[in-house]
Amino acid sequence: MYYDKQSRNSNLFKILHLITLNLFLGISYFLFSKWSLLFHFPGSNVTPLWLPSGLSVGFILVFGKRFLPGVFLGAYLANYYHLSSNQLIGFRYILYISFLTSLGNTFQSYLVFIVMERYSKLNWMFHLKVVLIFLMIAFLSGLIAGLNGTFLLYHYHIIPIEKIAIVLYSWCMGDFVGIILISPILYSYFRREDFQFQKKYSFEYLISILSLLLIVFFIFRIESEASKIFPFLFFPITLWVAFRSRQFYFHIFILLLSGIVLYESINQRGPFAMLGGFHSILCINGFITILSSTMLIIKVVLNEREISCFHDREDAYNKIQSLLLKLKEEARTDYLTGALNRRALDELIINDLKKPNIRFCIAIVDIDNFKQINDIYGHLIGDEILKYITQMIDQNLDKEHSICRWGGDEYLVYFKNSSLENSENIMNTVITTLVENPLVFNDKTIPAKISIGLTEYREGEMIEECFKRCDEGLYKAKLLGKGRVIVL
Secondary structure (H helix, E strand, O other), rough: OHHHHHHHHHHHHHHHHHHHHHHHHHHHHHEEEHHHHOOOOOOOOOOOHHHHHHHHHHHHEEEEEHHHHHHHHHHHHHHHHHHOOOOOOOOOHHHHHHHHHHHHHHHHHHHHHHHHHHOOOHHHHHHHHHHHHHHHHHHHHHHHHHHHHHHHHHHOOOOHHHHHHHHHHHHHHHHHHHHHHHHHHHHHHOOOOOOOOOOOHHHHHHHHHHHHHHHHHHHOOOOHHHHHHHHHHHHHHHHHHHOOOOOHHHHHHHHHHHHHHHHHHHHHOOOOOOOHHHHHHHHHHHHHHHHHHHHHHHHHHHHHHHHHHHHHHHHHHHHHHHHHHHHHHHHHHHOOOOEEEHHHHHHHHHHHHOOOOOOEEEEEEEEEEEEHHHHHHHHHHHHHHHHHHHHHHHHOOOOOOEEEEOOOOOEEEEEOOOOHHHHHHHHHHHHHHHHHOOEEEEEEOOOEEEEEEEEOOOOOOOHHHHHHOOOOOOOHHHHHHOEEEEEE
């Protein structure tokens, strides 16, 4: 019962949290719509920038389609507020038109979402193909919302037929510009789709940005034919900003730059305001679209290039590390048999001697009559015998044991954490295996025997004393007829 109640409370909290966030999105949408309407041109309600579309699309891309009700609520409030100022429309028609127009705005966000959802596993601001698809679907969604809204306004005689083209263009391009300005900011901030900002250049970068914005502000105060070329001078500087900045700050910069252009133009200043009316709106939309989309594409291309360089460096680093490991391994092993060399085993034993209560045994192995084998069969067979005996010893050892080629035809076997009895049994097994399974090479059977001296390390003694006992055991094994283990 307690858990059921706790689960119900948790579900209720989630529902309330979702409703609260949808209300927040709806109110934010409405406030952004009022802010966007401040950018309308005198004598008309046409605005070249509709920020709510960017807010709603960005929000849905980041947090998912469960916030579509918030988009609908905000769009409904915005449309109702805008239409209610027209006294020629009845209250019932205002509600009806607001509802249908809001459905179009909601579908706009959902359309972008369902297309971009398939790329949700990608850092899509680092893939040129995905960004181009985003720009295309942003324009298409703006066009659909614009067609829906323009048709409703014309059908209910809110706009005359001669203004259909202007309203459709401003609606479509206003939504498109709003999406490509605001959505990347939200996506970059919440998904952290950016590279580490270069802090050592932060002051230089900040001064450059502020200086550029100030230059833009004053350029748009100049009213002359020559000033028409000034806006296009921003692209090289903006390219530099795109190259140096993080993704998030880059989009903020584009938004501020576009805001200055809009503010000065609607106040009848700058090269775009000189064109007047619809042509001014056309140029502003085109300028902001080219500026934001071109610089976004350039930024993505630079990101792809940086990622490619990073992967190239990473591959080179991995190859170097692999080569170093290989060289390190080769420096520790005998090139012929693959067993440890003397230096590697010395390091292993010295490191283990530093540990408390260490227990180990050591065996010195010598191939009986190895010179005679070389004389009869040749040195090639001698090398094969060395490799074969290494293999026979190694396959009988535990994972904590090690074999080392001590020199010439001698081996040293290190039995870590092994008793003297267990070590002796292993060595006797090796001797028996070699007798029962002699080496067969080029249809020749080459018998080989080994003699072994074995001892256990005694706590507190010098390691040299342990080796000396092994040598003595090996010497006795030779005297007693070879092919045996002598334990001392």
